[in-house]
Amino acid sequence: MMRLLVKCLIRLFPADFRDSYGGDMLATFDDRWREGCGPGTAIRMLIDLTGSAWLEHHTTSKGDRSMRTLWQDARFALRTLRKSPGFAAIVIVTLALGIGINTAMFSVANAVLWASLPFAQPERLVAVDEVEPANQNAVWGATYPSFREWQAQAGSLENMAAVAGIGRVLREGSAPVLVRGAAASHEFFPLLGVQPELGRAIIPDDEKAGASAVIVLSHEMWTTRFAADPAILGRTIHFDGITPTVVGVMPATFRYPPRTEYWLPFAAATSPSLRARWDVWMLSTIGRLKPGRTGETVASEVSGIMARILQAHPEARRGHIIRVRLLRDDLGSDLRPALLIMLGGVGLVLLIACGNVASLMLVRATARTRELVIRAALGAGRRRLVRQLFTEGAILAMCGGIAGVGLAVLATRWLPLLSNDWRFAKVPIDASVLLFALIATACTCLLFGVLPAMRATRVESGDALRSGSRGSQSRRRAAAQQVLVTAEVALGVVLLVAAALLLQSWQRVLHVDPGFRVDGLATLRVNLPPTYKGDAAVQSFYSRATARLATLPGVTGVTMATSLPISGGDGTGDLTIEGSAATPGDLGAVTTRVTAPDYLRVMGIPLVRGRNFDEHDDASSEPVVMINETMMRRFWPDADPVGRRIKIGTRNLAAWMTIVGVVRDVRNVGLSADIGYSAYTPFAQGPGRGMELAVRTPGDPQALLGLFATLSLLLSAVGLYGVVAFAVRQRTQEFGIRMALGASSGNVVQLVLQQGLRLAAVGVAIGIPTSLAGSRLLTSLLFGVRATDPAVFAGVALLVAAVALAACWIPAWRATQVIPTEALRAE
Amino acid sequence: MLKPADFHILLALAGGPLHGYGIMKHVECDTSGEVILEIGSLYRLLARLVTEGLIDHIDSADERRRYYRITAAGRKALKSEAARLANVVTLVRVRKLLPEADA
Numbered sequence: 001m002m003r004l005l006v007k008c009l010i011r012l013f014p015a016d017f018r019d020s021y022g023g024d025m026l027a028t029f030d031d032r033w034r035e036g037c038g039p040g041t042a043i044r045m046l047i048d049l050t051g052s053a054w055l056e057h058h059t060t061s062k063g064d065r066s067m068r069t070l071w072q073d074a075r076f077a078l079r080t081l082r083k084s085p086g087f088a089a090i091v092i093v094t095l096a097l098g099i100g101i102n103t104a105m106f107s108v109a110n111a112v113l114w115a116s117l118p119f120a121q122p123e124r125l126v127a128v129d130e131v132e133p134a135n136q137n138a139v140w141g142a143t144y145p146s147f148r149e150w151q152a153q154a155g156s157l158e159n160m161a162a163v164a165g166i167g168r169v170l171r172e173g174s175a176p177v178l179v180r181g182a183a184a185s186h187e188f189f190p191l192l193g194v195q196p197e198l199g200r201a202i203i204p205d206d207e208k209a210g211a212s213a214v215i216v217l218s219h220e221m222w223t224t225r226f227a228a229d230p231a232i233l234g235r236t237i238h239f240d241g242i243t244p245t246v247v248g249v250m251p252a253t254f255r256y257p258p259r260t261e262y263w264l265p266f267a268a269a270t271s272p273s274l275r276a277r278w279d280v281w282m283l284s285t286i287g288r289l290k291p292g293r294t295g296e297t298v299a300s301e302v303s304g305i306m307a308r309i310l311q312a313h314p315e316a317r318r319g320h321i322i323r324v325r326l327l328r329d330d331l332g333s334d335l336r337p338a339l340l341i342m343l344g345g346v347g348l349v350l351l352i353a354c355g356n357v358a359s360l361m362l363v364r365a366t367a368r369t370r371e372l373v374i375r376a377a378l379g380a381g382r383r384r385l386v387r388q389l390f391t392e393g394a395i396l397a398m399c400g401g402i403a404g405v406g407l408a409v410l411a412t413r414w415l416p417l418l419s420n421d422w423r424f425a426k427v428p429i430d431a432s433v434l435l436f437a438l439i440a441t442a443c444t445c446l447l448f449g450v451l452p453a454m455r456a457t458r459v460e461s462g463d464a465l466r467s468g469s470r471g472s473q474s475r476r477r478a479a480a481q482q483v484l485v486t487a488e489v490a491l492g493v494v495l496l497v498a499a500a501l502l503l504q505s506w507q508r509v510l511h512v513d514p515g516f517r518v519d520g521l522a523t524l525r526v527n528l529p530p531t532y533k534g535d536a537a538v539q540s541f542y543s544r545a546t547a548r549l550a551t552l553p554g555v556t557g558v559t560m561a562t563s564l565p566i567s568g569g570d571g572t573g574d575l576t577i578e579g580s581a582a583t584p585g586d587l588g589a590v591t592t593r594v595t596a597p598d599y600l601r602v603m604g605i606p607l608v609r610g611r612n613f614d615e616h617d618d619a620s621s622e623p624v625v626m627i628n629e630t631m632m633r634r635f636w637p638d639a640d641p642v643g644r645r646i647k648i649g650t651r652n653l654a655a656w657m658t659i660v661g662v663v664r665d666v667r668n669v670g671l672s673a674d675i676g677y678s679a680y681t682p683f684a685q686g687p688g689r690g691m692e693l694a695v696r697t698p699g700d701p702q703a704l705l706g707l708f709a710t711l712s713l714l715l716s717a718v719g720l721y722g723v724v725a726f727a728v729r730q731r732t733q734e735f736g737i738r739m740a741l742g743a744s745s746g747n748v749v750q751l752v753l754q755q756g757l758r759l760a761a762v763g764v765a766i767g768i769p770t771s772l773a774g775s776r777l778l779t780s781l782l783f784g785v786r787a788t789d790p791a792v793f794a795g796v797a798l799l800v801a802a803v804a805l806a807a808c809w810i811p812a813w814r815a816t817q818v819i820p821t822e823a824l825r826a827e
Numbered sequence: 828m829l830k831p832a833d834f835h836i837l838l839a840l841a842g843g844p845l846h847g848y849g850i851m852k853h854v855e856c857d858t859s860g861e862v863i864l865e866i867g868s869l870y871r872l873l874a875r876l877v878t879e880g881l882i883d884h885i886d887s888a889d890e891r892r893r894y895y896r897i898t899a900a901g902r903k904a905l906k907s908e909a910a911r912l913a914n915v916v917t918l919v920r921v922r923k924l925l926p927e928a929d930a
Contacts, residue, residue: 006866024892025866026891027846027892028847028851028866031847032866044865045865048868049865049866052871055871
């Protein structure tokens with residue numbers, strides 16, 4: 001693509017220069033491009049080529065005719081644009097916003113959804129997991145013994161590695177701090193193909209019984225917690241209960257699993273008895289496919305191995321199925337719908353931007369009809385005129401494109417400030433993104449460069465010359481403008497409806513997934529050390545902690561749960577229903593979370609039936625539980641579940657719990673359609689040692705969302721305003737006459753408002769049914785909102801009316817401030 | 828007197844014939860990255876130097892690529908420019924406009 005562009009730019013040079021040096025220049029470009037250029041270099045290259053071509057034409061007299069015309073056009077266009085800086089600025093800013101936000105979003109999607117992982121041959125890496133058959137997003141992972149069996153027997157995999165997320169309390173600084181890390185098998189680093197920056201990775205000897213504990217640090221932990229100490233190797237690190245020796249530091253590019261700060265061998269991180277359990281699912285396993293094998297072959301192979309394991313070890317739970325998917329898909333899957341919605345949304349922003357610019361250009365071209373016709377009458381061919389307007393459009397588009405890429409670079413730098421998701425932290429703008437921006441620019445340029453030019457030159461000369469005569473507007477020109485304004489309003493309605501629907505679904509997506517951005521909910525994970533003995537001590541710690549947090553300024557609510565939605569780590573157990581003949585395992589598994597009483601309120605989860613936990617539900621009272629709607633629909637479709645008793649978990653210690661309430665479904669597991677069975681138990685009846693504390697603060701609405709909504713609204717308003725303002729300004733003369741003849745400024749404003757609002761009303765009337773029809777196309781992108789949501793349509797109609805009012809009133813008022821004699825002279 | 832960019836191109840070619848990319852990299856390296864000649868500027872300069880007879884091009888086995896070579900006239904211009912620059916440096920040093928370590 002870049003090559004094509006360079007080729008085109010080389011065409012700008014004079015023919016004989018091109019003949020002598022063109023091929024050679026392209027060859028040199030190939031060499032230069034191969035060294036890997038960033039967007040900055042690419043832009044510099046393009047500007048340099050354009051500038052050089054221009055200089056070559058002007059410093060030598062050998063420029064050929066068509067090229068000289070082009071330069072002439074470009075110079076002329078620049079001069080005209082300089083005469084109306086406001087117009088040029090609005091167009092360039094509009095384009096830059098559209099292109100910049102698109103490029104930024106495209107970069108994010110590119111990095112998160114489609115980019116390759118920083119591992120060797122990532123397309124051959126697969127994640128192998130045991131999952132629920134009914135809900136493949138309910139991931140069990142793997143047990144340590146079955147991982148070793150899979151690894152030994154799976155012939156379609158070159159090798160397998162296992163990793164498990166852990167958290168340990170680090171006692172190095174002044175205060176103990178919980179640090180996220182991972183237990184990794186020795187195959188882990190070689191399998192992913194990453195080399196340590198310092199020292200070594202985990203080796204087989206580290207996993208042997210009795211081996212001394214070692215640790216591999218992430219670059220992050222090494223630099224932030226140990227000041228990048230060059231003598232870190234061999235140093236002992238103090239965690240609660242373990243003091244491993246540092247043997248290696250990984251490079252900054254490697255942090256897998258996400259946000260891991262260190263890696264311990266399984267022997268150091270877990271006990272031998274835990275590693276012998278067939279019913280403790282704690283691992284994520286990764287395999288490297290042999291060449292030519294696919295995920296399906298692995299899935300069927302591992303399923304076979306699993307069947308043999310289950311015969312030998314009945315304690316391993318039956319009923320899971322094996323899911324194998326590319327590691328890359330596994331990592332991006334939770335963000336996919338959100339990002340696709342965002343991409344759809346920013347695409348619309350670009351459309352709005354293009355539409356606005358196109359109509360601005362059209363209005364401008366209409367206003368210049370007289371000029372164009374005079375030039376045609378003086379001998380300019382139609383092609384020549386179209387070409388000149390095209391050049392003007394192209395120059396604007398190019399400026400917009402360059403500014404847009406700059407904005408995109410800034411936007412990707414800001415993204416980490418708006419969202420704390422680790423995948424947004426380092427989003428590179430790469431050549432393919434630049435390409436995207438350039439395509440967007442080229443399309444825009446064609447759209448608004450050629451169409452208005454064609455339209456403007458299709459006017460009969462007599463008409464146009466007459467229309468400039470003093471007095472009221474010609475009927476024909478007025479009609480053209482009315483059609484334009486109406487079309488613009490209708491277009492605005494369609495695009496705003498689409499944008500509003502997408503924004504609503506985006507908001508819903510955010511609402512069900514508080515795990516991945518800052519939106520006024522701050523979370524904190526706490527793990528209590530063994531020094532807190534017994535439930536009473538744990539309970540008293542957490543009640544003191546929540547009470548202290550609640551007194552912080554700006555905090556409107558504090559709650560806690562063993563795991564928050566999406567953040568993972570739910571406890572899962574088999575369901576038993578009192579009075580049902582089914583054995584545990586047949587009814588499926590339920591994820592449970594231990595919650596504080598105000599969990600529902602703080603998290604914003606509605607109670608559908610029954611009651612919430614209250615202060616009477618404590619260790620001395622009867623055990624209670626709340627279930628989600630999906631469970632109610634599945635097991636008590638016609639009856640009231642409140643008062644029934646269930647058990648969760650196969651162990652004998654699971655007690656009967658009485659259902660006291662039903663809550664709205666929350667997508668606790670992932671964003672896709674399956675929700676699964678969820679239950680909530682009160683903190684007072686069995687606290688967890690490790691809890692997630694969530695603090696709700698007011699305000700600070702989704703920054704990204706706000707930015708996005710404001711942007712599309714702003715663009716629409718600018719477009720509408722621009723169109724109406726131009727139309728009104730052209731009538732300055734007419735208003736002057738009206739006022740000279742005795743019309744008051746109020747009369748004139750009223751006249752403009754009446755005409756403008758009538759047009760806006762017609763536009764809305766056309767736009768609403770059009771968007772009703774069009775929004776059905778969006779259905780697959782929408783989430784939790786209907787394509788025909790009446791509130792959205794009503795809101796958009798009101799908004800457009802308000803914008804139209806402002807867009808008419810401001811220019812009308814300005815027109816009345818002009819002294820009539822000046823208005824009469826205006827041309 | 829040669830323009831700085833011309834001077835650097837001739838300097839790069841003084842070591843032997845080079846292809847466009849080679850010249851680009853040589854110049855970038857000689858000036859520690861301070862002068863970066865992008866393709867457009869580079870070829871304008873090359874074309875002018877060819878017209879002025881300071882360099883010429885030779886064909887290579889790869890017919891798309893051209894190699895540029897300094898001519899006798901080019902070498903002469905380079906030498907006189909180098910001598911002029913050396914004089915300037917001496918002058919600057921004599922008048923103690925540069926700290927000794929830098930000079």
